[in-house]
Amino acid sequence: MSSFILRRIGVMLLTALALTFIVFMLTNLPPNLEKLAKSEGSVRMSDEAVESWLKNNGHSGSMVTRYGQWLGVVPGWVTTAEDGTVRGRCITAGLTPETAPRFCGILQGNWGWSTVFKQPVSQVLARSLGHTGLLMLWVMIVMVPTALALGVLSGMREGSRTDRVLSTFAIASTATPEYVSGVIFIALLASATTGISPMLADAGLISGKTLFQGTATSAMDGITFWNFALPVMTIALYGIGYIARMTRASMTEVMSQQYIRTARLKGVGFRQVVMKHALRNALIAPFTVIMLQFPWLLNGVVIVETLFNYKGFGWTLVQAAGNNDIQMLLACSVVAVFVVLLTQLISDIGYVFLNPRIRLS
């Protein structure tokens, strides 16, 4: 068991290393660096000026050494200008060349400086991850129980009317990506001109112009039902269908097993059979699916935060990518990649723990 976990963690670290290197390469392409030099220096830099700016700021040299510096396994760059001032990757304000550490990459906790937000990357990242964490928490609270309930209800009696209705709903929800459901939700519930809000406003049932708020900007200060329900619903909806379908498949399989028939023939009530005998075994497969949903949730988060203008992780990623903020984008990628890899690991290990057939062999 422990050798299995160790091997999985080893593969995961190798994958993370490969992925971060790819991201580093793609964000540090020569055109990106040239753009960076021009936005940090001046727009009208000549090619030579760009080159010397890049050289003075440690962006020259081989890709591998630069990646090593960023990671913190290769000593940071140090350059001596013509007037004798020494500058370096690790020589930040308040440090002299003598006192500065040799290594300063993300392994040492140095995430760099964000050119868009004019703040250390770690600060921006911490803040935005806090916002997104709240969003994800609520998405999970809404999505998981709903999806499991739908799946169990429709898988309980395969082919029944409930099953058909719920399955159709599940298919429809997997066909609705976040940018579609978000638009529909806003048009229906948060628009002053269409949907149900004008009717409610005319009838004097709501005090504002719209029932829900079309942006979640105010949710960053305080979450209320009216400013947070739409973003949460938008992300949850796409996942609900998928998890519900997986739960249904696993539930129908369990319900056709011998031990369920035995229990029924012994005279145990249908409710009892479902709750006591079927549910536990039916929920093993959906667990893996829920964990593997995380990468998709990450996508949903990026779309929804852009659509509802909620300044979390996804919004930050879009800003960083759109404005050539290399350090910020790299940091976002590291977080995203680790979230995905960690959930994969947890789902693998969890599956082994939950499934008695594998656990006991």
Add this chain to the structure above:
Amino acid sequence: MMEELSWGGIIARILWQFAPVWLAMAVVFAVSTRYKRKLGLYGKLFDSNAGMIGFAIVLFWICTALFATLIITHDPLAQISGMKNALPGVPVKNPAEGVYPWYLFGGDALARDVFSRMVMGARDVLKIAPAATIFAFMVGVTLGLPAGYFGGKLDTFLSFLANLVLAFPVILLFYLLVTPEIIEIGIPKWFAAVLFLFPILFFVVLFDSRFRTNPARRNLYVAIVLLIGLWAYAGLAFNADPLQYTGIGPVFAMDPNLLNVFVAVVFVNSPGVFRIVRGLVMDIKSRDYVAAGQTRGESPWYIMLWEILPNARGPLIVDFCLRIGYTTILLGTLGFFGLGVSPESPDWGSTINSGRKLLALFPHPALVPALALMSLVLGLNLLADGLREESLKD
């Protein structure tokens, strides 16, 4: 000056605009239900409700894309003054001779007709999504077959690569791969050079393994594949169609932006196909007929392509339908973030993106393409569901 249309009027006129589509659909359905017993899996589709509804929706959009030029009421790029953010059914102000007198679904923020853009968008989406999915399948199948069949180091290596791509959040990958800087440095071209090689490889191996005992036919088929394949390859990947130097003009050519989008979507999709094919092959290779083939001395590639692949077709067809839907969603995502497509492109993702700025005031420019995209993906999902049901009955 025309009257403003009521909702009934709008719907009636839209139904009338779609007349060619209804006609084509009626013909297809009449012929298919008449001969459904002779049409194999496709015919069986008409026995399942979900499958038939799904097929109808997909067929509707295919016909819409085909007859788009007949259906549209205005040029999708033309701006008519005074029609900015016009509501659905508003008459065109001072229409010139021969101009359709209404904006059936209203106007967008640049005073263009939402209805016509939605219809032309169908053509854009259906031009890329199925083609990208086919390419992804070629890559996934060509790599997944040997990985599953031979196993060992090859499998470990290819699976590691596939997991590497799958561990990337899709949006991050798009933001890294679909940028002007990437085009500038020529990476899409090299991606295309690798990815577009797989279809040629696939067909060459396919015919080579089948007609190995009949060299004359083999040489003919392989030569045809190589001729057409390499011609398209030069045109699509390197924009170097040999015909463009002769004055006829290139037959195969791709706009660099489009190539970028196409390559990114194929790249994201192929590891998924790889995993499915690999799993299927590992399951099927323990069957008796494969052992029989091995005893007969058939070559590994013959067994993979002509024994295993045809027997894996059921799940693959289902996955193909689902994957077109997924690709449609991905293309929409790209458009939504304004990646890789020109701003005036009528594809659904970018229209939703441009419509979302005024979403709370004028929802129709974003709502129309959003519903269109949703219905297409829903149709594909239902179709896949119907196919799965029917293929399980075999």
